[in-house]
Amino acid sequence: MIRGLYETHIQVRDLEMATKFYTEVLGLKFAHRDETRPIVFLWIGQDKEYMLGLWETKENFQPRHFAFRSTKEDILNRAQQFLTDRRLQPYNFLNDGSVQPMVFAWMPALAIYFNDPDGNQLEFISILDGDGKPELGVISYKDWLNQ
Template sequence: MIKGLYETHIQVSNLENAVKFYTEILSLKLAHQDENRRIAFLWIGKGKDFMLGLWEQKGDLQTRHFAFTADKEDILNYSAEFLRNKNLKPYNFLKNGNQQPMVFAWMPALAIYFNDPDGNQLELISILEGEGKPELGVLSYEEWLERTS
């Protein structure tokens, strides 16, 4: 019955700034904005495939994490540079100081992280072919290739 996740919602401190970030920086499309309720809905992908809801919240925000699906080649070849060009800091969980994508071996999936202006943790992710190898943990894409080839 369940075929996928259609939408998710996050809290933001300033609705206009958040809409600007997600539309101008990440190229999502504004679907609807309700000034009375201080919410906005953004389309992700083609047409009406997926939706992100932005809810303005005064006071303490409850930051969240969610991931955008991306092509493996785009993550490998363009993501870190794209994010830095948008004044965003890409990061991974490798603890080696680089800003390159990593592989979650249990899935397996290639991923890179960055934060929105409110501290919500965003991810670009691409599921890799093949079986997961949980024993490998989190590793660089190069290490993944070496250990699975």
């Protein structure tokens, strides 16, 4: 029955600002604005492949997390420049002062994080070949290759 995740929704404080961020900065495509509710729908990927809903919330705002599927090559070779060109700060969970992509060894997956203007935690992620090694925790890609 379940073949993937099609749609997710997050809260934003300012619908206009968030719509501009996700369309103009990240490049998602505008799909629809519901004039009866404070929500905008955006397309992710090709041919209506995935959808993101942005809900304007003035009270009880709760930032969330979700990940954009990417390729290993894009994360390693383009993600940092993509983010810094857009004045977004990449980060990882390596606690080493770097902003290099990290590997969640239990999956394994290569990832880099950044935040939207509302503090929602966004991520570029790519599943790596091979078996997961949960005992390694979160490590650098270089350490992953050398293990």
